[in-house]
Amino acid sequence: MKKYLLIQLVLLLTLTVLAGLLSSGVLAATAPRVLYRTHVQNDGWQDFVSDGALSGTAGRSLRLEGIEIKLEAADYDLGVRYQTHIQNIGWEADTDRGFKNDGAMSGTEGLSYRLEAIQISLTGAAADAFDVYYQVHAQNFGWLGWAKNGESAGTAGYSYRLEGIHIVILPKGSSPPTGTVDQLTPFVERQSVPGNLLIQTTASDFNSNALGLDRVAIVSDAGDGAIVLNNGNQAGVYTSNVFNTSPFTKAVLSWNADTPAGSLVQVEARVCENAVDANGQSTENWSDWLSWGRWGSSINRASGIGTTDSPLAKLDVDTLVVKNGKTANKIQYRVILHSGSPGITPNLRLVALALRNQNPGQEITKVFYDTPNLFNLPVLNVPQLSQMVRDPAIADSICSPTSVTMMLAYYGTVVQPETAAWGAYDYGYQDFGNWPFNTAYAASLGYQAYVDYSTIEGLKREIVGGHPVAVAVAYKNSAAVSGNLPVIDGAPIRQTPGHLIVVCGFTQENGTDYIIINDPAAASNAGVRVKYRLDQFAAAWAESGNIAYIIH
Known part of the structure; x- marks a missing residue:
């Protein structure tokens, strides 16, 4: 018996040593x-x-x-x-x-x-x-x-x-032997999206996360860096690496691009779920490349151009939606650049990816990198503009561009709400409310702008930094109004299933927290500045998915 136990012990030690050597690369x-x-x-x-x-x-x-x-x-x-x-x-x-x-x-x-x-x-x-x-x-x-x-x-x-x-x-865990194959760059593990937001805006970002450059180049003399067409080419494609993410059900891509006359960009993404096949083997299930449509300052920009549906996911105008209650945990984007003339190129200066998991208990935690003082927050002096006093033909449909206009005016760029409205108009969806089209319009005027899924803390951080934020809400203005929408007491319209307003600050009165808002649905410019109970606002914002326009 002792001899049998000794043999077992020796065998166990031998296997342990071999496993250690294998994992360390010695073998x-x-x-x-x-x-x-x-x-x-x-x-x-x-x-x-x-x-x-x-x-x-x-x-x-x-x-x-x-x-x-x-x-x-x-x-x-x-x-x-x-x-x-x-x-x-x-x-x-x-x-x-x-x-x-x-x-x-x-x-x-x-x-x-x-x-x-x-x-x-x-x-x-x-x-x-x-x-x-x-x-x-x-x-x-x-x-x-x-x-x-x-x-x-x-x-x-x-x-x-x-x-x-x-x-x-x-x-396991080794890297490919760079000396024995003719690869251009050594293996780099996939990067992960921190929290729910990825922003690519520098030449380094675009270079370090590029999988393919097809007739395009990355330059450093446009903003912090940009993707442009190679000389003489009128079409080209930038393809990113694959990014690992937290499981998500929705994604919004937004972009900043300078598009001279006759040029445009088309932004696309595909997503992946990790699946298990009939043999129990892990496999990747990728969607098709899904398109946010074509964007340009001088074209009839439109969503719905390109592939918008596949078995795993679909593109719902401005939002990628993973189907059938599934989640995705990888994403890859590509940008197609077009020009009507040799020597003229669009400059893509930023790509932002915002992720959301709407399954209860699976929300993606937002990542912040500093700890600003979020007490005694200021109220920003954002100009007040009512959409209701603008062109009657479109006045009730331009809350989104009117909110963008108020933010631009705060920064010193004065444009009329109608100008912003037609500058962001989605000729495919035939609507003024396409989220990335609105931020792309702001970016076309020289700003950095993108769509985010944010939080109350995220809004406070923007206010501390001196930045108003446009947000999407859905509400009714009284509990007496029929329908299953959150209540915001005193809101200027009876009810709305989707509406853009501007967050200008926070305050507290008699122990109650309030958020200071410019609501463009007010009947006059003077009535645009309102205050909503913070808890009611939070519910109305969550109803619309916590969407925010960040413009700096």
Whole structure:
């Protein structure tokens, strides 16, 4: 019995030491070999290569049409599973073709269909001990960054061909061996969105988070940095890396762009949920690229242009909505730049991403980086403008641009509400209230502006900084009014399912907290300045999703 226990103890210690060596990389040399070959346009099947070597071509503009991947892993319970995104077919797992395993061909032979993207993951009991990394050479993009463990590598949605691939397996937590492959940049783990807001506005932001630059460049001489068309090109695409996020149900992208006559930008995003397939394997389920439409100062800007619906998510005018009660936890954006004339380019200066999880108990915590004094808050002297005294043909529909106009006037830029209204008008939705179109209009006048899902603390921080905030509310002005809307006593209109107002400050009277508002629905300019009970305002703001326009 003692001898049996001693053998067990030795075996346990040996396994523990081996596991430690494996996780530390000491046994990296014993990692399983991965072998792979590709079917290349005009060339046919190449020979198998292994462990980071190039399969396919780079610089010859030849498409990959098929791939086979297998392991030499006799000492491990380990397999490999993969699928490709194929021209005219899409992701194989979405068809009866299904995932491929351990040397089976993924793709086609004899059809001349290009591979556009690939996902590779490990299977078996030892899968958690290793990472599989893969890097593809894509048409118009060149070598993309490394993907790993089931992530998508390539350009699904662009219809661009894959031309070459590197694959390597390493102990868990390792980075790809930069000295053995011809990647342009070393592997960088995906960045995470802090809290619910991501802002990309500097040349460094755009450079460090770029996945692809197709006929565009990043310059530092426009604002803090901008994305522009390369000289002579009239169309180009900037594609961001994928960002990890807290689980979210809604997302709003907003942007700042200078768009000379004849130029425009089209902002798109796609989102991903982590799903589990029928075999219990984790897989990424991506939506299509969804479009916020086309924006430009001199065009009939419009939402509803481009793809706006896919099985996972849809674009509801200005808001990306994840369908069927699901949540997404990854997002990627791209910006398409157009110009009507060579030598003229739009300048994209900012992209902001605001996230919201509307499921009870799953709200995303907002992240702040300082601790300002939020007591004894000022009341900002924001000019008072009523939408109701403006052009009668549109007066009852321009709360959003009128609120923007009041904020601009506070900063010293005087425009008429009608001017702002037609400058932000959505010719697709035929409405003045498109959120990112309104902030894009403010940005076109030289400001930094974006849409946020904020909090009462976030509003107070803006006021402390000397910045009014436009917010969306839904209310009725008395409990006696029918309907299930929150009550704001004394509001200027009977009820509204969606309305923009301007937060100007906070105050307290007789132990009750109030928020100072410029409400453009007042019948006159003099009546615009009002105060609402803070608790009633908070309920009315939450009813509209806590949307805010931040303009600096």
